[in-house]
Amino acid sequence: GNSVTQMEGPVTLSEEAFLTINCTYTATGYPSLFWYVQYPGEGLQLLLKATKADDKGSNKGFEATYRKETTSFHLEKGSVQVSDSAVYFCALSDSGNTPLVFGKGTRLSVIA
Amino acid sequence: GAVVSQHPSRVICKSGTSVKIECRSLDFQATTMFWYRQFPKQSLMLMATSNEGSKATYEQGVEKDKFLINHASLTLSTLTVTSAHPEDSSFYICSAYSTGVGGYTFGSGTRLTVV
Numbered sequence: 736g737n738s739v740t741q742m743e744g745p746v747t748l749s750e751e752a753f754l755t756i757n758c759t760y761t762a763t764g765y766p767s768l769f770w771y772v773q774y775p776g777e778g779l780q781l782l783l784k785a786t787k788a789d790d791k792g793s794n795k796g797f798e799a800t801y802r803k804e805t806t807s808f809h810l811e812k813g814s815v816q817v818s819d820s821a822v823y824f825c826a827l828s829d830s831g832n833t834p835l836v837f838g839k840g841t842r843l844s845v846i847a
Numbered sequence: 848g849a850v851v852s853q854h855p856s857r858v859i860c861k862s863g864t865s866v867k868i869e870c871r872s873l874d875f876q877a878t879t880m881f882w883y884r885q886f887p888k889q890s891l892m893l894m895a896t897s898n899e900g901s902k903a904t905y906e907q908g909v910e911k912d913k914f915l916i917n918h919a920s921l922t923l924s925t926l927t928v929t930s931a932h933p934e935d936s937s938f939y940i941c942s943a944y945s946t947g948v949g950g951y952t953f954g955s956g957t958r959l960t961v962v
Contacts, residue, residue: 771953778853778940778955779891824890828951832944834881835951839890 737762741825741838748815748845756810756841758799758825766827768792768801768808769835773822782810782823815845849875851943853954860931860961868926868957870941876921877943877952882914885938885956897924931961 742757760768767786771779783792788803797812808825825838850873860866870880879898883891895911897903897918905911913935915927924943928935941954 767950769951776956776958779942779953781950781953784950832879832946834893834896835942837890842888 737766737827737829737836739825739827739836739838741823741841743839743841744822745842745844748843750817750845750847751814752845754810754812754815754819754843756823756825756843758808758810758838760806760808760825760827762806762827762829764829765803766829768799769826769828770797770799770808770810771824771826771837773824773840775821779824815843817845817847819843820845849873849943849945849948849952851877851941851952851954853941853957855957856955857958858960860959862932862961863930865927865929866931866959868928868939868941868959870924870926870943870954872922872943872945872952875943875945875948875952877924877945878921879944880916880918880924881942881944881951882916882924882926883940883942885940887938891940894926928959931959933961935959936961 738761769784770782772782783794785792785801791800799810822840824840826835852871882894895903895905903916918924940956
């Protein structure tokens, strides 16, 4: 079945540091890939997505590129802020109308 | 953008009572609603998938008689935790899917505490 593996946290960075959160996937077809962010006590917010190979999703300074050859969708940000502290989930979807498959989540803490 | 309104955000109930959680899609119609459960510091676990007007499909290990899901309209889905016990305490999140909005929209979650 489909699965998502993302790096274990927690990750602690200083403000303005470079962020990478690794995510790899296993899927039988050509899934859509997503990054979601969850702030404490809240639901999930879509951060970015990519629907086909070599697509780059970007939002709020975050980027991730759909790499079919390495089955990866690593999340990056050049300069993190304290407000980026949250839990980040990588996810995939086989097709519309099917449930998202989530990774375990990576907790990011950014300190001033 | 698309919004799913989930209520209540927090609820405390006594053991043995039932609790209903509502998710409403605002300004769009949700063909499918997914219900997830999240334990502290863990990922989301899919509980069930519901389509408007039909019975929900439950994941293995999820008791359908305990977690009643109703998707009576394209804008409303409810999850009722029946005869709640402390082990049902968790964070419950709904997610609506709509081709019209291009994907999945999550509710803000419900923190259930059973005492």
